Amino acid sequence: MQVTIKVNGTEVSREVEPRLLLVHFIRDHLGLTGTHWGCDTSQCGTCVVWLDGKPVKSCTVLTPMADGHEVRTVESLEVDGKLDPVQQGFMQEHGLQCGFCTPGMMMTARWLLDHDDDPDEATIREAISGQLCRCTGYENIVRAIRWAAEHAGEERAEHEPQASSQEVQA
Amino acid sequence: MMRIRLAQPECVIDINDLTDLDYIRVEGGELCIGAMTRHATVLESPVVGEHYAIFHDAERLIADPPVRNRGTVGGSFCQGDPAEDLAAVGSAVRADLVIRSSQGTRTVPAREFHEGPYETVLGDAEMLTEVRVPIRPGATSAYDKVKRKTGDWAAAAAGAYLVIRDGLVADVGIGLTAVGAPHFCAEEAEAYLLGKPPTDDHLAEAGRLAAQAANPRADQRGPVEYKLHLANELTQRVLRRSVERAAGRS
Numbered sequence: 226m227q228v229t230i231k232v233n234g235t236e237v238s239r240e241v242e243p244r245l246l247l248v249h250f251i252r253d254h255l256g257l258t259g260t261h262w263g264c265d266t267s268q269c270g271t272c273v274v275w276l277d278g279k280p281v282k283s284c285t286v287l288t289p290m291a292d293g294h295e296v297r298t299v300e301s302l303e304v305d306g307k308l309d310p311v312q313q314g315f316m317q318e319h320g321l322q323c324g325f326c327t328p329g330m331m332m333t334a335r336w337l338l339d340h341d342d343d344p345d346e347a348t349i350r351e352a353i354s355g356q357l358c359r360c361t362g363y364e365n366i367v368r369a370i371r372w373a374a375e376h377a378g379e380e381r382a383e384h385e386p387q388a389s390s391q392e393v394q395a
Numbered sequence: 396m397m398r399i400r401l402a403q404p405e406c407v408i409d410i411n412d413l414t415d416l417d418y419i420r421v422e423g424g425e426l427c428i429g430a431m432t433r434h435a436t437v438l439e440s441p442v443v444g445e446h447y448a449i450f451h452d453a454e455r456l457i458a459d460p461p462v463r464n465r466g467t468v469g470g471s472f473c474q475g476d477p478a479e480d481l482a483a484v485g486s487a488v489r490a491d492l493v494i495r496s497s498q499g500t501r502t503v504p505a506r507e508f509h510e511g512p513y514e515t516v517l518g519d520a521e522m523l524t525e526v527r528v529p530i531r532p533g534a535t536s537a538y539d540k541v542k543r544k545t546g547d548w549a550a551a552a553a554g555a556y557l558v559i560r561d562g563l564v565a566d567v568g569i570g571l572t573a574v575g576a577p578h579f580c581a582e583e584a585e586a587y588l589l590g591k592p593p594t595d596d597h598l599a600e601a602g603r604l605a606a607q608a609a610n611p612r613a614d615q616r617g618p619v620e621y622k623l624h625l626a627n628e629l630t631q632r633v634l635r636r637s638v639e640r641a642a643g644r645s
Contacts, residue, residue: 243407266398267462268546279435279464285398286465290409333461354545355459 228292232257233301235393241288248272248283250291251298255393259299259328263357270356273329274298280336282355299328300393302335307381310373311335320369322360329356334370343374396474401513416469416524419443426528430469434458437468447488447528448640449536449554449633453480456538459546469523472505477512478548478573484538485526486579487554487570493525502527506578531566534558535644537636539629543616549573550616551625553605557593557637564588569601569634573616574609574626581605584630593638602631 229238232255239254248262251274263269265284272283275297283296302309311334314320321327330353337344337352344352349370350363358366396402410416416431419440426446428437437443438454457463457471457480471481472492485492485505492503494517505526508515517523540552551574558566567588569581584604591597611622 267458270459270461273461276465280461281465282461285462287407287409290411293412352460355461 226289228288230288230291230293231295232393233297237393243287243289245288246284247274247276247286247288247291247296250288251283251296257298257300257393261325261328263325268357269326269329270333270353271326271329273332273356275332275336280333297332299331302331303384304381306384308384309335310376310379310381311338311370312384313376313382314369314372315366318365318368318372320362320366322362326356326358326360330358330366334373337370338374338377342377344370346371396513410522421446421530424530426530428468428526428528430467430472430523430525432468434463434466434468434471435460438463446530446534447536447556449484449487449538449556452536452538453484453540453552453554456480456540456542456549456552462546468526472508472526473515473517473523475509475511475513475515476548477575478552480538480540480549480552480572482509482579483552483570483572484554485570487538487568488528488536488556489568491527492523493527494521495524496521500524506580509578531556531558533560533641533644534566535637535640537633537640539632539636541625541629548616551609551611551622551629553626553629553633555630555633555637557634557641559593559638559641562592563590564593565590569605569630571605571609571626571630574611574622576605576608576610576626581608581630583608588634593634595635598631598634598638601634602627605630 226243228241251257251260260274261271263271267282267285273280274283277294302312311331333353349367413431416429418429420427434454434457443450471479490505492508494501534556536556538554540549542549549572552572554570556568567585569584570579584601587604588601606623606627609626611619613619
């Protein structure tokens with residue numbers, strides 16, 4: 226079936242199998258491999274993306290359910306070569322080790338900070354409670370999100386773009 | 396359900412765009428929650444909190460934030476998981492479930508909605524559209540759950556509401572989940588409490604009677620004795636919290 230989904234601001238249309246999960250659509254059909262595919266059962270949260278402005282687990286959304294809706298992935302955090310404070314925070318506070326949970330963690334963090342610009346530790350831990358870090362690096366993830374909250378208004382850091390562009394091709 | 400092959404439907408209809416079933420309102424003395432209301436919306440609703448804290452207590456313990464952004468109230472009832480939290484809440488507060496089909500509308504008490512694990516009274520062409528809970532002036536309520544980790548199903552959970560008048564229990568509902576209680580409720584414990592003052596001794600006896608209504612199975616979440624203990628203890632806790640909330644309100 227044909228689906229049309231706005232992904233990171235760009236409308237994309239693709240022919241997909243109705244049973245295709247959103248996470249596979251994002252990774253395999255759009256080539257946006259920043260979003261990770263983990264447990265496949267809504268446990269780990271590495272596949273978290275925004276659907277209509279809210280974090281959801283994209284391994285538990287069928288692609289046709291996103292037809293006509295808006296999806297935002299981790300690739301959207303960096304704008305014009307400048308990092309989102311959340312990305313910068315994860316760098317500053319060593320918020321990742323293996324990096325597998327990082328895209329989901331950052332998308333949840335961005336949503337949290339959009340709704341609460343000064344969350345305390347308990348609020349941050351509640352916000353990421355549906356997401357697993359297999360390196361058990363939670364302390365630094367919490368610090369990274371706090372860093373982003375504290376540096377929200379500052380000039381965004383420049384980022385060296387990667388050789389392979391990860392923009393959506395409409 | 397589809398992923399773990401418990402359900403293998405020939406046809407799936409996406410009802411997410413039925414946004415007119417996404418509402419919370421008070422109507423005719425009842426709290427009405429549309430079937431497509433997301434868990435996160437229930438948790439954020441001041442109207443729900445004002446009348447039934449039990450919903451907020453339970454929602455805070457259901458799944459995790461991204462799942463609550465997507466999962467719906469109707470979905471929880473209709474999945475019919477034997478450890479479903481909202482099933483216990485619905486039974487505790489004696490909710491009515493509104494079911495529609497092209498033939499018309501019928502209303503089924505929450506206590507008669509589930510026929511067994513993953514089985515409900517819903518017919519093939521029927522759909523749950525609304526959960527209705529009578530607003531009981533002066534009622535206070537609470538929910539508590541023991542689980543292994545965030546996002547896990549309950550090892551056991553209990554919910555209750557109380558109306559205390561002149562120091563005596565004038566109305567009470569007790570729900571249980573994950574412990575095999577028929578219809579997710581503890582009727583003997585309710586009958587015992589009616590007309591009595593909510594003293595520690597009476598609440599303890601209600602907890603014991605609630606555990607008697609349970610018929611849990613041993614699994615990876617614990618042995619039978621442990622779950623019976625939880626049914627008893629959690630029932631007492633939610634009753635006690637309801638009493639405390641009543642005291643805090645007056």
